[in-house]
Amino acid sequence: MQRICAGDKSAYGRILDLHLPSVSRYVVRMTGTSNEAEDITQDVFLRLWTHAARYDPRKARLTTWLHNIAHNLCIDHFRRQGRITYEGNEDETPGGSEPDTVFYEENRGQMIKQALMAIPERQRSAIVMCHYQGLTNKEAASTMNISVEALESLLARGRRSLKKLLEQHE
Amino acid sequence: MSKYAMNMDRFEQLLSAYGANAGRWPDNDREQAMEFAATNSRARQLLDEAAILDEALDAWEVDPLQGMKAKILARLPEGNHRDALDRFIDWLLPDLDHVGTWLWRPAFLAGMTLTLGILLGSTVSLDVTDEADLWQEELRVMALNTDTGGSDQ
Numbered sequence: 001m002q003r004i005c006a007g008d009k010s011a012y013g014r015i016l017d018l019h020l021p022s023v024s025r026y027v028v029r030m031t032g033t034s035n036e037a038e039d040i041t042q043d044v045f046l047r048l049w050t051h052a053a054r055y056d057p058r059k060a061r062l063t064t065w066l067h068n069i070a071h072n073l074c075i076d077h078f079r080r081q082g083r084i085t086y087e088g089n090e091d092e093t094p095g096g097s098e099p100d101t102v103f104y105e106e107n108r109g110q111m112i113k114q115a116l117m118a119i120p121e122r123q124r125s126a127i128v129m130c131h132y133q134g135l136t137n138k139e140a141a142s143t144m145n146i147s148v149e150a151l152e153s154l155l156a157r158g159r160r161s162l163k164k165l166l167e168q169h170e
Numbered sequence: 171m172s173k174y175a176m177n178m179d180r181f182e183q184l185l186s187a188y189g190a191n192a193g194r195w196p197d198n199d200r201e202q203a204m205e206f207a208a209t210n211s212r213a214r215q216l217l218d219e220a221a222i223l224d225e226a227l228d229a230w231e232v233d234p235l236q237g238m239k240a241k242i243l244a245r246l247p248e249g250n251h252r253d254a255l256d257r258f259i260d261w262l263l264p265d266l267d268h269v270g271t272w273l274w275r276p277a278f279l280a281g282m283t284l285t286l287g288i289l290l291g292s293t294v295s296l297d298v299t300d301e302a303d304l305w306q307e308e309l310r311v312m313a314l315n316t317d318t319g320g321s322d323q
Contacts, residue, residue: 009243009246012246013239013243016239016242016243017239020234020238020239020242021234022234024234024235024238025232025233025234028232028235029230029232034235037235038235038238038241041235041238041242042238042241042242042245045242046242046245046246049246049247050247108226108229109229109230109231110230111229112226112227112229112230113230116230127227130187130188130194131189131194131224131227132227132232136196136197137188137196138196148196151187152183152187152188153187155186155187155188156183156186156187159186159187159189159223160186162223162226162227163223166223166226
């Protein structure tokens with residue numbers, strides 16, 4: 001990272017090789033579209049280049065720091081687009097009023113994607129970080145700037161919503 | 171870390187949050203939860219139920235975006251040295267990613283300007299305080315008072 005701070009592009013390229021696949025998967029799973037994901041992923045790594053001096057290895061692993069930037073950029077992106085979903089009544093199944101058409105997908109992977117896109121962003125982010133990205137609960141909580149207890153609550157609500165959505169479809 | 175006794179409530183919390191894969195459970199719960207599941211039939215049943223959602227989630231596979239490294243390198247600015255103001259603010263303030271520099275920086279600069287203004291206002295006065303100016307002011311007041319006590323005959 002010190003070499004990146006000094007403007008060393010080869011060191012930066014090695015960090016890209018190590019972390020770009022994982023961070024891009026996170027962003028794709030958050031946005032659901034590769035076009036949006038490309039823009040946000042580029043921004044994450046451009047910030048790594050310009051803000052490398054801010055990274056403190058004593059505070060977090062580099063992957064956690066990058067996920068933190070990616071998470072914030074995704075939430076900003078959703079907010080700009082008016083796509084933030086507020087977590088309301090748990091008894092209401094998310095996903096809008098047309099679950100039959102929204103989830104009418106043959107492919108199981110696509111069905112999971114649609115279900116994940118239908119739950120609130122913070123629940124989705126918690127599930128993506130803990131289930132897919134392999135972050136520990138403390139890392140995911142730190143990335144989302146919440147306590148571990150709040151993270152567990154988000155995860156549990158998210159998984160309950162997903163289960164309901166999938167049961168509806170089946 | 172000291173071991174504690176796992177109970178059904180905490181076990182259910184673990185499964186509802188992290189699913190059935192022990193690898194995703196928090197380090198300080200894992201060992202006790204695995205022992206608990208090995209000796210409790212209800213716990214094993216809950217594990218099997220949680221595994222169904224885990225398996226469903228695993229069905230969405232995502233490939234990394236293609237060609238991203240080249241695109242990022244092409245957009246990279248030549249130097250990554252930030253300007254003096256940015257470096258000063260980085261040094262002065264904590265990480266601003268959560269707050270948003272677009273909001274925080276103008277507020278910070280406005281606050282700095284206000285503080286500077288108050289400091290200047292309390293230490294520098296633009297009033298007439300010079301001794302010569304005070305003398306002139308006294309002469310002006312005296313000139314206004316032209317009544318010399320009945321000398322106009």
